[in-house]
Amino acid sequence: MKKKGIGSEARAERMANADADLQLLNETERGRQLQKQKKRRLQGREDEVCFDFLLYIHSIFCFLIPFVFFFFLACVLERSRL
Numbered sequence: 001m002k003k004k005g006i007g008s009e010a011r012a013e014r015m016a017n018a019d020a021d022l023q024l025l026n027e028t029e030r031g032r033q034l035q036k037q038k039k040r041r042l043q044g045r046e047d048e049v050c051f052d053f054l055l056y057i058h059s060i061f062c063f064l065i066p067f068v069f070f071f072f073l074a075c076v077l078e079r080s081r082l
Contacts, residue, residue, distance in 0.1 A: 018037075025033060
């Protein structure tokens with residue numbers, strides 16, 4: 001459970017409360033709740049990774065577009081000379 005802006009004491013208290021709540025549930029409900037927590041945790045991580053990937057792709061395209069344009073322009077000029 002990582003929340004930005006929450007101190008370590010508050011985070012520890014929140015995790016202790018969540019653990020206490022899990023102990024009150026039976027085995028199947030506990031498994032379901034753990035799966036839900038895992039899904040939420042992975043969803044937040046997935047959003048971060050997708051955002052980083054999009055920034056990476058954007059930087060590559062911004063870097064390559066001028067080269068591709070000039071290559072295309074050179075090909076067109078070379079054909080027009082023939």
